[in-house]
Amino acid sequence: MKIAEILSRLEEMAPLAYAEDFDNVGLLVGDSNTEATGVLVCHDTLESVIDEAIAKKCNLVVCFHPILFSGLKKITGKNYVERTVIKAIKNDIAIYAIHTALDNHKQGVNKIFCNALGLTNTKILVPKQNFIQKLVTYTIPENVEELRNALFDAGAGKIGNYEDCSFNSKGIGTYMGNEDSNPQVGERFEFVENDEIKIEVTFEKHLQGKILKALFRNHAYEEVAYEIYNLENQHQNIGLGMIGELTTEMPEHDFLQFVKEKMDCGGIRHSQFLNKPIKKVAVLGGSGSFAIKNAIASGADAFLTADLKYHQFYEAENKLLLADIGHFESERFTKNYIVDYLTKKISNFAIILSQENTNPVKYF
Template identity: 65%
Template sequence: MIIQDVIRQIEEFAPLSYAEDFDNVGLLVGTPDQEVKGILVTLDTLENVIEEAIEKNCNLIVSFHPIIFSGLKKITGNNYVERVVLKAIKNDIAIYAIHTALDNHFQGVNARICETLGLQHHRILIPKDNAIKKLVTFVPKEAAQSLREALFAAGAGSIGNYDNCSFNVEGTGSFRGNEDSNPVIGEKGITHYESETRIGITYPKHRESKVLHALFKNHPYEEVAYEITTLENKHQHIGMGMIGELPEPTAAEDFLKTVKSTMHCGVIRHSEFTGKKVKKVAVLGGSGAFAIKNAISAGADIYLTADLKYHDFYRAENKIVLADIGHFESEQFTKNLLVEYLTKKFTNFAVVLSVCNTNPVKYL
């Protein structure tokens, strides 16, 4: 098995097309055709993680955070990023980062927080824009059903809890082939009228290549007429953060004590309690100050995230409790999630959970 085989499975789960524009995800060090000996999964790729990979005979590190975030103009070992890259190259170890591609996944970082805290009925807090596309094509009436089934099989036609969704209109199409044409129906040089079905079908953008392959493979015409548009509809199963509900309303202080224990937080910084019990909980692993307004708009009683600054806490305005539980703490279970997924995909292959604690923040 080569690295590209692993990448294919990872990106089937968390497509890189859903990573944020600012991010640096994918294969950062190494080549996709390199043979895989073992996979080490970690939250961060530091020097001690490289050493752990060497010790455990793993030549592919799957990391949540990208060790290379901004461009490197030189690699001389003057800082921790350069030292990690140098050590990885010297020891022929590849590094793959998934980061916000997993942040935006419905079963990703924030789903794991909800699961850990026992939140129910969770949904995406900030559904992603420009993630849904629509295909419209025209096909002879008798070929419509087989084409629809092929498009469904390729991942088109799913809307929320429903699949095999399409809209179909019967009509008459016309065409005339030139001397270089080879029409399946009709004769070249003669205008032909055909009873056709107009099929409209939506699909998530990461499925586009498979959907178009199915279209061209199963459409009977020599020239396929089709249209693709990007919809403004938000994708309810892709996006940042989540909001869920506790089984029973709980006092904010008691809930935060539970969070501190369950998430192994060294400390929790929070805004003033509102006096209301907590029922609806918004979560966003990592730096989440940008989503405070979304948590308030969603009616959350408390918002758990990380990296809140002094003035961010003022934005609570007695509408919500803002709680900074720590960056590492909010994302710590991500590597477990990845190990569980990869172990299922590669049952006869070593997928190792890193035991290195990469949290740079210490508490007295």
């Protein structure tokens, strides 16, 4: 099995197009055409993880955080990033990072976070915008079903919990072909008025190539009339953070103790108690200070995230309990999820969970 085949499976789970613009995801080191010997899944790719991959005969490391985030001008081994990359290259080990592609997935990092806390009725906290496009095309009635089904098969027509969604309206199309034309209906130089159906479907923008390929391959006309629009709609199934509900409300102190145990936290920094029960909980794995206002607007009683600065605790505005549970801790079950996914998708192949604890933060 080629490394590329494994990466294709990963991108079925978390398309790289889901990642944030600032991120550096995908294959960072290595050749995807190399035969895979095994996969080691980790949180952070460090030298010790590469050593583990060597020992376990894995030539692909799938990590959550990218080891290469900003550009490298030199690779001389002067810091941990350069040393890790050098060791990986010397030992023909590929490195693939998934990061915010999985953060933004509805079953990804934040759903895993919610599941660990037993939250129900979950939904995306910060839905992704400018990610949906709309295709409008026109065809003869006899071609509608074939064309529409081809567009659905390519990924169009998915809205929330529904598939095969489209809007279809009848109209009259007109055209006149020149000497080089080969019209489906009518003759060259003949002005044609023809019954047509207008088909409208939405799709995620990274699927545009597949959608257009399906359109051109299955459309009845020689020249395909179509338009693509960028929509400002929020995508309710893609985005950062998540909000859900505890099965039973808890006092604030009990809630934080519960979180500490479930997420195995070394400590929790939090805003002042408001003496209100906790029922509705917002979460955002990793650095989530940007979503404090979203958590408040959602009506959350508590917001769990990481990497909060001193003054950001004031932003709770006595409207919710704001808690920093630790960056690693908020994402700690992510690598297990990736291993479970790959094990189901690729049978009889070594998919190994790294035993290295790469959390750089220690608690006294």
